[in-house]
Amino acid sequence: MRGLSPRFTPAAGLLFLATLTSVASAQGAKTSGPAPKPFSYNYTVETKAAAAMDVSHLDPVQMRAIYAARRKRVLESMPEGAMLIFSVDENQPRHLEYQVPQSENHDFEFLTGLAGLDSYDSALLIIPAEDGPRVVLYTSGNPEAIKVATGIEDVRAYAKMEEDFSIAITTYRDWRITQIRRWPVPAALAKQWSSGARALYVNYPRFPRLGQPEPTRFAFFATLQHYSPALQLRDSAEVMDPIRELHDAYDLACLRRAVQITGDGIVEGMRLARPGLTESQIMEVLDFVYRYHGATLGFPTEAQETPIPPQRVIRQVPEGYIAFVSRSADVPIVAGGVMHVDTGASFLDHSSDIQRIAPVDGHFTPEQRKVYEAALKVQKSVIEAIKPGAKWWDLHNLAVKILHDEGGYDQYYKYGIGHFVGMEVHDEGDYEKPMLPGMAMAIEQGVVLPGGVHMQLEDNVIVTETGHDWVSQSIPIEPDDVEKMMQTSSSFVGFASKPWPPAVVK
Ligand SMILES: [Mn+2]
Numbered sequence: 001m002r003g004l005s006p007r008f009t010p011a012a013g014l015l016f017l018a019t020l021t022s023v024a025s026a027q028g029a030k031t032s033g034p035a036p037k038p039f040s041y042n043y044t045v046e047t048k049a050a051a052a053m054d055v056s057h058l059d060p061v062q063m064r065a066i067y068a069a070r071r072k073r074v075l076e077s078m079p080e081g082a083m084l085i086f087s088v089d090e091n092q093p094r095h096l097e098y099q100v101p102q103s104e105n106h107d108f109e110f111l112t113g114l115a116g117l118d119s120y121d122s123a124l125l126i127i128p129a130e131d132g133p134r135v136v137l138y139t140s141g142n143p144e145a146i147k148v149a150t151g152i153e154d155v156r157a158y159a160k161m162e163e164d165f166s167i168a169i170t171t172y173r174d175w176r177i178t179q180i181r182r183w184p185v186p187a188a189l190a191k192q193w194s195s196g197a198r199a200l201y202v203n204y205p206r207f208p209r210l211g212q213p214e215p216t217r218f219a220f221f222a223t224l225q226h227y228s229p230a231l232q233l234r235d236s237a238e239v240m241d242p243i244r245e246l247h248d249a250y251d252l253a254c255l256r257r258a259v260q261i262t263g264d265g266i267v268e269g270m271r272l273a274r275p276g277l278t279e280s281q282i283m284e285v286l287d288f289v290y291r292y293h294g295a296t297l298g299f300p301t302e303a304q305e306t307p308i309p310p311q312r313v314i315r316q317v318p319e320g321y322i323a324f325v326s327r328s329a330d331v332p333i334v335a336g337g338v339m340h341v342d343t344g345a346s347f348l349d350h351s352s353d354i355q356r357i358a359p360v361d362g363h364f365t366p367e368q369r370k371v372y373e374a375a376l377k378v379q380k381s382v383i384e385a386i387k388p389g390a391k392w393w394d395l396h397n398l399a400v401k402i403l404h405d406e407g408g409y410d411q412y413y414k415y416g417i418g419h420f421v422g423m424e425v426h427d428e429g430d431y432e433k434p435m436l437p438g439m440a441m442a443i444e445q446g447v448v449l450p451g452g453v454h455m456q457l458e459d460n461v462i463v464t465e466t467g468h469d470w471v472s473q474s475i476p477i478e479p480d481d482v483e484k485m486m487q488t489s490s491s492f493v494g495f496a497s498k499p500w501p502p503a504v505v506k
Contacts, residue, residue, distance in 0.1 A: 033197070033199055035079065036077040039074075039076040041438060046249045047464070050249040055254055055347070056294075063113060063250070064150065066248060067113045070248065074111065074243065075128045081192065081193070081199025081234070082127045082128070082189055082192055082199075082201070083125070085124045085236060086122070086202070087120065092212050092215065094209065095207075097299075100299065100346070100425070101296075103424060104206060106206075107236065107244075108122065108203070111126075121158050122137065122139045123138045123158070125161075127192050129191065138160060138161040139156070163186075164183075164185050165224065167186035168187075169190075169231070175195075197232065198230050198232055199233075201238065202221060203237075221233055237428060240428070241429060247462070254349075255350050257347045257348075258295060258344065259352045261347060261352075262290070262344055263475035265287070265288075266354065266356050267485060268492060269283070269285040269341060269490075271485060271488055271490035272285055272496055273303075273358065273360050276332070278329070280329060282328070282341075283301045286343055287301055297345065298346035299344060302341065302342040303327075304327075304328060304341075306338060307453060311331040312331045313329075336361060337453070338359050340356075342355045349423050351423070353419075353458060353460060356476070358482050358485065359482075364479055368453055371407075371453060374403070374409060374455070375445070375457050376457065376477065378403055379443065379457045381399075383468065388436060388465065390435045391435070392431045392435075395417045395418070396416055403445065403447065407447075409449075412447065412449065412450065415445075418458075421460055439462070443459050444456065444457070444459075445457070459473070
């Protein structure tokens, strides 16, 4: 079944769900497989390689080896069956998260390094056969060029995928040895399916929208199941998430650079924040600095002053419209407040996520400093507790307890202590699993006084073999350092004080 009418109604929605249920029960629903197997990963090796890596001048040979190592982890980890990861040209609009371009393409990009036009109409097939694993890339681009770019030896035309899967399901019921030399890929797939579970791991949307037109790859999933009801479709996230959770050298190097660039943007933007400019203008400085350094936005930058300036109207965002709403407003900065930024540059598709606070007059008032120090105390205590084996819930409870003890601030703390960061600002990962070396996360909490100041802090941290690496520690966070930062001019002062409209030079 393909997409719904754009004029989606609740009644049509129920009908759609009912149809979906009956199709699923007739043809075999998406199932869960056995637990993924362990795969080779060593944080010490990866972090050393990251330190030696120059992300501004990537070595193509090294990059091909990095993507090959990722595919090897999938081969080691997949418990049975095969995996087919489609490239995804378009995100569905989202309910929960801010839209990031190419976000749904991240699994494909993670395994191939291909994005944008290079990944248009493409799919990666991974078969962990015992007598020799196979990796096949179907592309609508030039197979020779894609072969060179990825280092994948078996690159085929996208149209060939239909033929390969047709032959595989023709023959897998009774795998025919006569086919192995003629059609090695379908034969390997058929053999894999006839010797174990008939499972295919495929990439479902990470951010589903049931009321929107279906992603185009769903048609292929449905056809496969229609012709081969014994085939079990499984969510590739079962295998991919544990791999994406543990960051390799390239991930780690990109995350560090993303944090550096974010720090640069925050320092420039905060220094400029003063009455006479608007919150939006501060946001634009941060975003400019990111783009100047070759990064993009991991998510829309928020720059907001509290106590909330009277001119700012808080709008309720209708569901599904979150992608279109600016998180900063065209309202003037008012003396006496604190500027809050929640922001993260994304460098080569690895996002950071940082929050900082600074007084727009250059000095915290004694009351502001007291509240700020409470939030800082929580932040340092939680980061200090991060080590292998630590649990998300323990960190969360620790934050709530200290916020409570510091003045009953826990009642205004409405979210959770943090999230994984990676290709996605809110990256994939298991929040029940004890922490492992190589995980990267954002720790966020704060004191939000109703009608008063919001003192929220957020940092990026990597779990190491022995504890943690507070990657964003150098972005001013001690109150004295924050004040010092605010007493130094921004490089943008000259630009920001130019008259508007600009004079025409003849
Ligand atoms: Mn965050």
